[in-house]
Amino acid sequence: MIERNGMPYYLLPAHRNSYRHDRTWDRRQFVLESPNLLHWELAGYIPSEDPVFLHEGKIAETITPGQLKIVMRTARYDNERPFDPPLAYSSISNDGGQTWSTARQELELPNFRSKAFFGKDANGTHIYVYTDREDRRGLFYKTRKAGGDRSSAKKFCWNDDRNSYPSLVEDDPGT
Numbered sequence: 001m002i003e004r005n006g007m008p009y010y011l012l013p014a015h016r017n018s019y020r021h022d023r024t025w026d027r028r029q030f031v032l033e034s035p036n037l038l039h040w041e042l043a044g045y046i047p048s049e050d051p052v053f054l055h056e057g058k059i060a061e062t063i064t065p066g067q068l069k070i071v072m073r074t075a076r077y078d079n080e081r082p083f084d085p086p087l088a089y090s091s092i093s094n095d096g097g098q099t100w101s102t103a104r105q106e107l108e109l110p111n112f113r114s115k116a117f118f119g120k121d122a123n124g125t126h127i128y129v130y131t132d133r134e135d136r137r138g139l140f141y142k143t144r145k146a147g148g149d150r151s152s153a154k155k156f157c158w159n160d161d162r163n164s165y166p167s168l169v170e171d172d173p174g175t
Helices: none
Strands: 002-004 007-014 030-034 041-045 052-061 068-076 087-093 104-110 117-120 126-130 137-144 154-162
Touching (some): 007 052, 007 068, 104 126
Antiparallel strands (some): 002 007, 007 030, 030 041, 052 068, 087 104, 137 154
16 A cells, blocks of 8 residues: 555556457556555556566565555566566656656566565565576575665575465564
8 A cells, every 4th residue: 555645545566468358469567556445547557668578566665755666577578488587677656656667677686487576574675586497496585675785595485386476474574
């Protein structure tokens, strides 16, 4: 939830997944907004200059007050395979999610065409949870404390299974 003009708004990243069922062939990542979780409207699209399928984004506040960042799963448009190198893309909003900067590669955040988690904990640390292989076996994470450098990759879980849709909920601040 964010606050805009003194009102709470909920933001939901979304995309259309298939050319087959969209006559306009529009697969752009976009953001929906709602003041009450019942009625949703388009807040804005994520622009991109690259031929990249941006989807399954996660939004978190940055360290700059009022600024939001979305980090998105990526794939090539022509064959839906990972890029080389396989990287996530991100975009910034300074107006509560209504307009977004042109999406750019995140050079320190891998993405092998699978959904990742991006969020910020109560202590202000950003976390990115992702799979580091195209076959999506195992999850890893990187953190970045406010104003600090991004950590190296750490193992989140490894069971040699296809666990590739991470979601996290903060139990206590920082955990």
